[in-house]
Amino acid sequence: MSAHASFSARLLAWYDRHGRRDLPWQHARTPYRVWVAEIMLQQTQVAAVVPYFQRFLRRFPDLAALAAAPADDVLQAWAGLGYYARARNLQRAAQIAVAEHGGALPAELPALLELPGIGRSTAAAVLAQAHGQRHAILDGNVKRVLARYGAVDGWPGAPAVARALWSLSESLLPQERLADYTQAIMDLGATLCTARKPQCARCPVQDGCAAHRAGRTADFPAARPRRQRPLRQAQLLLVQDAAGRLLLERRPPAGIWGGLWCLPLAQADEDAAAFLRGAYGLHAQAGEALPTIAHAFTHFDLHLRPLRLHVREPAGLAEQAPARWIDLAADALPGLPAPVARLLQQLAGKAGAAPPQGMAPATTRPRRKAVSSPST
Numbered sequence: 443m444s445a446h447a448s449f450s451a452r453l454l455a456w457y458d459r460h461g462r463r464d465l466p467w468q469h470a471r472t473p474y475r476v477w478v479a480e481i482m483l484q485q486t487q488v489a490a491v492v493p494y495f496q497r498f499l500r501r502f503p504d505l506a507a508l509a510a511a512p513a514d515d516v517l518q519a520w521a522g523l524g525y526y527a528r529a530r531n532l533q534r535a536a537q538i539a540v541a542e543h544g545g546a547l548p549a550e551l552p553a554l555l556e557l558p559g560i561g562r563s564t565a566a567a568v569l570a571q572a573h574g575q576r577h578a579i580l581d582g583n584v585k586r587v588l589a590r591y592g593a594v595d596g597w598p599g600a601p602a603v604a605r606a607l608w609s610l611s612e613s614l615l616p617q618e619r620l621a622d623y624t625q626a627i628m629d630l631g632a633t634l635c636t637a638r639k640p641q642c643a644r645c646p647v648q649d650g651c652a653a654h655r656a657g658r659t660a661d662f663p664a665a666r667p668r669r670q671r672p673l674r675q676a677q678l679l680l681v682q683d684a685a686g687r688l689l690l691e692r693r694p695p696a697g698i699w700g701g702l703w704c705l706p707l708a709q710a711d712e713d714a715a716a717f718l719r720g721a722y723g724l725h726a727q728a729g730e731a732l733p734t735i736a737h738a739f740t741h742f743d744l745h746l747r748p749l750r751l752h753v754r755e756p757a758g759l760a761e762q763a764p765a766r767w768i769d770l771a772a773d774a775l776p777g778l779p780a781p782v783a784r785l786l787q788q789l790a791g792k793a794g795a796a797p798p799q800g801m802a803p804a805t806t807r808p809r810r811k812a813v814s815s816p817s818t
């Protein structure tokens with residue numbers, strides 16, 4: 443027996459002894475009943491769905507009743523299940539089935555997929571369970587089972603991983619008993635191959651399970667990757683004039699540290715001396731580069747590369763320039779962004795000078811600290 447045949451055979455044998463065979467939509471397993479159950483089960487566990495399903499079916503026993511009902515009645519019968527778009531789609535699909543498919547759900551995959559709210563796995567589950575057709579499913583439980591069984595790397599939401607899982611799901615399909623097999627693989631995921639602590643010792647397919655064999659069940663399926671936070675970079679200019687004063691500029695109202703006083707910021711790849719000439723008419727000479735400072739905003743990281751620059755000639759600033767010279771030892775400091783304040787504190791400490799007014803002596807390493815992102 444091939445590994446794949448053995449998967450379905452073992453699963454079906456297990457289902458015959460341990461599977462759930464008394465669910466209300468299994469008796470009778472009509473397309474309408476299976477479809478309503480599949481839609482209800484999309485975001486909700488079996489135990490919670492059962493009473494809703496029974497009430498819903500008493501109220502709307504068939505497609506025609508659902509299609510003809512006032513929309514408010516359908517929503518009322520759905521109340522408590524949440525995700526109300528599912529109920530609206532259910533009724534729209536019933537109306538289309540009545541109007542265009544002779545009052546029944548289509549029994550072919552492409553036509554079923556055309557109906558609102560029916561995706562590939564739901565359509566396959568309806569056709570397999572109600573008509574015994576040979577279609578693979580891939581709901582949340584099945585993704586977990588197959589990711590482990592085949593040790594399929596990657597987050598199942600990624601298209602390439604989903605393709606691999608669909609292909610594995612198709613390759614494992616038996617030739618017969620499709621309705622039971624479909625219920626069986628869903629049951630395996632819901633009862634033994636659970637998200638936490640799968641019960642591999644009781645699992646009928648543990649012999650062929652790659653994750654179990656490798657002792658890596660916790661690694662599959664991979665979690666959704668964290669979105670990479672964007673990284674921005676800038677030069678932080680420590681511009682000193684011949685008198686040792688430091689240049690501060692006021693940040694534009696919008697953007698990073700809007701409205702705060704700060705050391706001048708230049709683009710990461712820009713010629714800093716040219717920037718100072720253009721912005722403030724200063725002729726500066728670049729000096730030492732200091733270690734990069736990493737700073738976290740809410741939605742991005744900022745890497746600041748401090749660069750010393752020296753202005754030799756008398757350095758006046760235009761009246762209207764949004765900048766000023768400050769004497770760290772004598773002038774009161776305005777409010778500065780935290781990483782800039784920490785840098786000045788460190789430099790004052792290294793130089794053995796008294797810390798700038800309003801600052802404690804530097805005793806600790808600067809820490810990364812998240813602050814609100816700027817408005818732009």
Ligand code: SF4
Binds near residue numbers: 587591642649653654
């Ligand atoms: S052996 Fe364990 S991990 Fe593998 S399918 Fe069975 S329960 Fe899931």
